[in-house]
Amino acid sequence: MSIDPSILQIFKKVCKDKKIDPGFEKELQKIIENWDEGKDIEKDIKNLLEDKK
Amino acid sequence: MDVKILGWDTKGLRLPDWKINLDDNGGKKTSLIMMPSGMGKTTTLSLLRYSFCDYSKIIEKKDILALQRPKSKITKGEFNLNIKINNAKYRIKTIFDFSNKTLSYKTTDPESGQKDGLNLPEEIKKYLDQEYIEKTFFDLEVVQKLFESTSAIDSINKLYKLYYFNQIGNNLDTYLIKKQDESGSGKIDKKDLIELKHTRDKLLKKEKQLRNEYEINNKKFENLKINKSKYSKIINDIENSKKSIKDKIDQARENISLAKNDLKDSFDNFYTELKNPMLINKDFKKKLINFESNLNSLKIPESVGKAFFDDLIKSNQCLCGHAMTNKMKDKIIKNKESILSEDTWLILSVLKSKIKEDSGKEILDLSKSLSLIAKSKRNLNIEERKADEIVGGIDDKKYQDNVKKLNETNDQLNDLNKFFQKYLEAPSKQDTLEDNSINKIGNLLKITMDKINEATETGNISDKIKLIKDIFKDTENKSLNFITNDLVEKINKEIPRVMPFEKIFVKDIKDKIVLDGRDSASAGQLARIGYLFLITLLARPNFNFPFIVDSPVTGMDEISRSEIATTIATQLNNQYIGFVLPLERDYFADVLEENTKNKVNLLVAFDTFDDETKRLVKLAKQYSVDTREFVDGVVSVNNKDFFWNFTVSKG
Numbered sequence A: 001m002s003i004d005p006s007i008l009q010i011f012k013k014v015c016k017d018k019k020i021d022p023g024f025e026k027e028l029q030k031i032i033e034n035w036d037e038g039k040d041i042e043k044d045i046k047n048l049l050e051d052k053k
Numbered sequence B: 001m002d003v004k005i006l007g008w009d010t011k012g013l014r015l016p017d018w019k020i021n022l023d024d025n026g027g028k029k030t031s032l033i034m035m036p037s038g039m040g041k042t043t044t045l046s047l048l049r050y051s052f053c054d055y056s057k058i059i060e061k062k063d064i065l066a067l068q069r070p071k072s073k074i075t076k077g078e079f080n081l082n083i084k085i086n087n088a089k090y091r092i093k094t095i096f097d098f099s100n101k102t103l104s105y106k107t108t109d110p111e112s113g114q115k116d117g118l119n120l121p122e123e124i125k126k127y128l129d130q131e132y133i134e135k136t137f138f139d140l141e142v143v144q145k146l147f148e149s150t151s152a153i154d155s156i157n158k159l160y161k162l163y164y165f166n167q168i169g170n171n172l173d174t175y176l177i178k179k180q181d182e183s184g185s186g187k188i189d190k191k192d193l194i195e196l197k198h199t200r201d202k203l204l205k206k207e208k209q210l211r212n213e214y215e216i217n218n219k220k221f222e223n224l225k226i227n228k229s230k231y232s233k234i235i236n237d238i239e240n241s242k243k244s245i246k247d248k249i250d251q252a253r254e255n256i257s258l259a260k261n262d263l264k265d266s267f268d269n270f271y272t273e274l275k276n277p278m279l280i281n282k283d284f285k286k287k288l289i290n291f292e293s294n295l296n297s298l299k300i301p302e303s304v305g306k307a308f309f310d311d312l313i314k315s316n317q318c319l320c321g322h323a324m325t326n327k328m329k330d331k332i333i334k335n336k337e338s339i340l341s342e343d344t345w346l347i348l349s350v351l352k353s354k355i356k357e358d359s360g361k362e363i364l365d366l367s368k369s370l371s372l373i374a375k376s377k378r379n380l381n382i383e384e385r386k387a388d389e390i391v392g393g394i395d396d397k398k399y400q401d402n403v404k405k406l407n408e409t410n411d412q413l414n415d416l417n418k419f420f421q422k423y424l425e426a427p428s429k430q431d432t433l434e435d436n437s438i439n440k441i442g443n444l445l446k447i448t449m450d451k452i453n454e455a456t457e458t459g460n461i462s463d464k465i466k467l468i469k470d471i472f473k474d475t476e477n478k479s480l481n482f483i484t485n486d487l488v489e490k491i492n493k494e495i496p497r498v499m500p501f502e503k504i505f506v507k508d509i510k511d512k513i514v515l516d517g518r519d520s521a522s523a524g525q526l527a528r529i530g531y532l533f534l535i536t537l538l539a540r541p542n543f544n545f546p547f548i549v550d551s552p553v554t555g556m557d558e559i560s561r562s563e564i565a566t567t568i569a570t571q572l573n574n575q576y577i578g579f580v581l582p583l584e585r586d587y588f589a590d591v592l593e594e595n596t597k598n599k600v601n602l603l604v605a606f607d608t609f610d611d612e613t614k615r616l617v618k619l620a621k622q623y624s625v626d627t628r629e630f631v632d633g634v635v636s637v638n639n640k641d642f643f644w645n646f647t648v649s650k651g
Helices: A005-017 A022-036 A042-050 B041-052 B061-065 B130-136 B140-145 B151-159 B163-182 B190-241 B243-274 B282-296 B302-314 B326-338 B342-358 B366-392 B397-423 B438-456 B459-498 B523-539 B558-571 B589-595 B611-622 B640-645
Strands: B003-011 B019-021 B030-034 B076-085 B088-097 B102-109 B113-116 B506-510 B512-515 B547-550 B576-580 B600-607 B633-637
Touching (some): A005 B459, A022 B163, A042 B163, A042 B459, B003 B041, B019 B633, B041 B076, B041 B088, B041 B130, B041 B547, B041 B576, B140 B190, B151 B459, B151 B506, B151 B512, B151 B523, B163 B459, B190 B243, B190 B397, B190 B438, B243 B366, B302 B326, B438 B459, B459 B506, B459 B523, B459 B558, B506 B523, B523 B547, B523 B558, B589 B600, B600 B611, B600 B640, B611 B633
Parallel strands (some): B547 B576
Antiparallel strands (some): B003 B019, B003 B076, B088 B102, B102 B113, B506 B512
């Protein structure tokens, strides 16, 4: 993970302030991390957007 | 991720066919390569830039031809760069085809050997676009831009990967469009849905085109602004050097300024008169006075009248003493409706007093005010023409060229300003696809997307995307705020050290670096702050990439040089390569050596293309430098005596 840790902390704080579901936040963070590592994120996006929760 | 340049060699280019080796074994992260002026510093910097991101599609033909050796029949040249990425060695070959004016790559990596193309690990490719490379491999012009354009904030966005949020947002949009296209027509007619999707695609294309144009125009704008200040400075310098002309120009400009003030005053005066219609027409004045007197005979205000009539209806007799009958009561109830409302009464009261106040004044003669405007405008034209004649009469080609360039630049800036105005226009009901406002197109796209989402039942996905984008936007803004505050704090902490005599602090980083309490500073002072900014910025992300600077301390005083050297030695964790002129050596190379405990590679390189360089070869031989290693150039690595005694001048 090479995105600056301070930005991730801010991301977590924003999610908390907006009362985002922890599961949703976790999946979203995974997308950011995978994008950072140059991985394909289409499958992660599908899981996140089509989750009926 | 750690990237380190180990060295390079060139073949068939305008540089000598030589090899530059930056000793990697001694743990030296700092290298100074001294070259006389015009012997390839800037060319090498360009070649290094071409090696790290794919320029094959963006390089201009003239830039390829600029690398060809003059009067040479060689049709192909190459630049081979040896680097280490996380301890794995890579070799990047950049091939220049001068016949076809093309550039291509071959990469050798430890796993798959040599392959066509520029094949760097994916993780570092994401950082290495043209913009990033030009920030980290820079000259003093880049530093200057940090104070003049959006370059400072762009650098932060790039280095902290804040642009990721936008990129992921685009991926989400692409996913939504894919889902919309896969879904059936659902609630609306199939033909209508196809039409909507067609509009959506056109709008997306237009949005992309507008954003690209904005990017290009923004860069153009920033460059034009820099050119404008450059031309203005030359013009000013020439004017100041010719005192008599300067006095005349100053006088002409003063006259223009006075004429402009006169014109403004006459417009203001005319406008004040126009605001009082009663005094500009005799008949109108009469009518208004009549209107005011009629108002006096009109009804009393509601607050007073309503209570009065309510009491009257309840009483047994009228004011006149007549007994109050039901018929009289009905009549009063009906007539009290015509009492004026409180609001109307208030407005009429203001009008009444204004009419009364102005009724005694004389009618104004507007034609006089109009003549005054025409006269002021004529005077302004005369003064502007006089100034043009003085400027046009200066017999100085350089001056005239720069005046012409300045005028052209101003015209181009005006055109770009019009584009930006249109680009930011707010949406309205009449917007079409032909509009060139990003807000209008964005709004049309939103309306179209909402309709498609409803028809294809993708509203749920769209809502989630909106929420994610909202989270991203908030994170991006807060991160930017946090990073800039942190940077400002760190830079200001170092200011007393790099500017011991005149401390100039940074106030903020809003697009560009904003100084505290002043608009600008000397080139040396700006460079010191710019270096601090870039070094602080580069030291933060977990991406250790070389920092390469062309002429790092040119034109700077001794304090600026030594403080920049101290900053590089003590604050920068990245590899540093400086291409220096012999003139830049003192108070820079020695301070670097002192602060790094001599862990600096000291190189000297010069070509031997013409006879003028024979003296340099002789000098190199005196210091035991191998002058036969390369056919048309000499490279000395870590020969300290030669480095410190190398001189270009014949004396």
